Structure formats: structure tokens, C-alpha cells
Amino acid sequence: xxxxxxxxxxxxxxxxxxxxxCAAAPxxxxxxxxxxxxxxxxxxxxxxxxxxxxxxxxPELSTTIPVRPDGKISTPLVESMVAVGKTPTELARDMExxxxxxxxxxxxNIIVTKPTSAYSQVKAIGQVTNPSALAYQEGMRVLxxxxxxGGLADFASGNRAKIVRQEEGKQRExxxxxxxxxxxxxxxxxxxxxxxxxLVVPQSMF
Numbered sequence: 001x002x003x004x005x006x007x008x009x010x011x012x013x014x015x016x017x018x019x020x021x022c023a024a025a026p027x028x029x030x031x032x033x034x035x036x037x038x039x040x041x042x043x044x045x046x047x048x049x050x051x052x053x054x055x056x057x058x059p060e061l062s063t064t065i066p067v068r069p070d071g072k073i074s075t076p077l078v079e080s081m082v083a084v085g086k087t088p089t090e091l092a093r094d095m096e097x098x099x100x101x102x103x104x105x106x107x108x109n110i111i112v113t114k115p116t117s118a119y120s121q122v123k124a125i126g127q128v129t130n131p132s133a134l135a136y137q138e139g140m141r142v143l144x145x146x147x148x149x150g151g152l153a154d155f156a157s158g159n160r161a162k163i164v165r166q167e168e169g170k171q172r173e174x175x176x177x178x179x180x181x182x183x184x185x186x187x188x189x190x191x192x193x194x195x196x197x198x199l200v201v202p203q204s205m206f
Contacts, residue, residue: 043195045083045091046117047071055099056107064113077102088112122193124149126201127156136195142176143190145199152178157204163191164198 045051047069055061061076071084078098083091088110099106112120115135122145123133129150137144142163152158158178165172174191178201181189193199 043087043112044119045086045088045112046119047084048116049112050114052111052113054109058103120195122197124199127153127203128201129153140193141190142193143181145193146178152201155204157202158182161199161201164200165194166196
């Protein structure tokens with residue numbers, strides 16, 4: 001009986017390092033894959049846009065209105081508030097501040113139902129088949145715009161193209177090699193677009 005007990009004791013002692021080793025082994029973690037797609041562009045409200053204003057639990061204050069040419073909107077209890085230049089979320093928070101004088105803890109949600117202003121467009125100018133402005137769609141890339149305007153013109157210098165973008169009141173130019181994108185399939189050139197972007201394609205230099 002003692003020998004059996006002693007044998008069991010030895011097994012337990014010898015097994016302890018193995019158990020400890022298993023406990024100390026670091027748990028395998030799945031490596032995080034860096035997202036290749038940037039965050040969706042934040043929409044900026046412009047003149048002519050149509051907004052749906054929803055005030056939670058207050059249907060009498062909810063309405064659908066256009067943004068006036070002066071850049072302002074008027075809703076029940078909120079008169080002549082500037083909307084142009086703001087995101088829907090920023091405008092909603094500003095409206096909540098005003099409504100809090102009349103409504104307890106107001107919750108406002110704003111949806112742009114008809115984006116028609118220049119802020120919601122992207123343009124292609126220069127040596128493209130049909131220079132034009134298109135309504136911006138979330139996730140739109142350079143290739144989407146180029147195909148929509150009919151591709152490059154005969155005398156286009158695609159590898160000298162650029163995207164002109166307004167950021168924080170400053171103009172930024174982003175080079176894009178369209179010839180490499182269209183002829184060589186270089187998808188690194190298929191950049192994401194943002195509302196208000198202008199794709200400029202110059203003429204070839206002979």
C-alpha cells in the first residue's frame with residue numbers, strides 16, 4: 001500500500017513541471033490585420049442638400065427640410081441655424097443644445113437624404129473623354145470616376161494626373177499614375193476619393 005502511495009506521489013511530482021509549463025505557455029493570439037480601407041469620408045453638408053431631422057420621442061419636432069442658399073436651416077424651435085460646413089453629427093449636437101431649452105435630454109439624428117451640393121460631388125477635368133461632376137458615393141475610388149467619365153482622352157498624360165483636395169481650408173495635391181492603373185493594373189494607384197475631390201488630367205507634352 002505504501003509503495004502504491006509513493007508511486008502516485010512520484011507521478012504527481014514529476015508531472016508538476018509539465019503542468020506548470022502548460023500554464024505558463026503564452027496563449028496564441030490571432031495577429032491583427034491592418035485594414036487597407038480608410039475610414040469612410042465624413043460628409044460635409046452644403047447648400048441645396050435635403051436633410052431629414054429626427055427628434056427622438058418628439059415627432060412634432062421632426063421634419064425634412066432643404067438647406068437654404070444662405071447655408072442655414074429652420075425647424076420647429078430651431079430658427080436659422082447654420083448647417084453648411086458641418087457634418088450631420090455636428091449639426092445634430094448643435095440642435096440638441098438649442099432644443100435642451102425646451103425638451104428634456106433631446107436626442108437628434110440627421111440624415112442627408114438628397115446630397116446635391118458641390119460638397120457631395122467629385123469631378124474629373126482636363127484630358128478625359130467627358131469632363132464632368134458626379135455624385136460622390138461612399139467607397140468611391142479613382143477608377144470608378146475615370147470609367148464614369150469615359151476614360152482618358154487621346155492626348156492625356158495619365159501618369160501626371162493629380163487629385164486636388166481641400167483639407168482644413170488648405171489645398172492638397174495627390175499624385176496618381178493613371179496610365180499605370182489602366183494599362184498595367186497597378187491597383188496601388190486606385191486611391192479612395194473624398195467628397196469635393198477634383199481629378200485633374202493634363203495633356204501630354206510632345
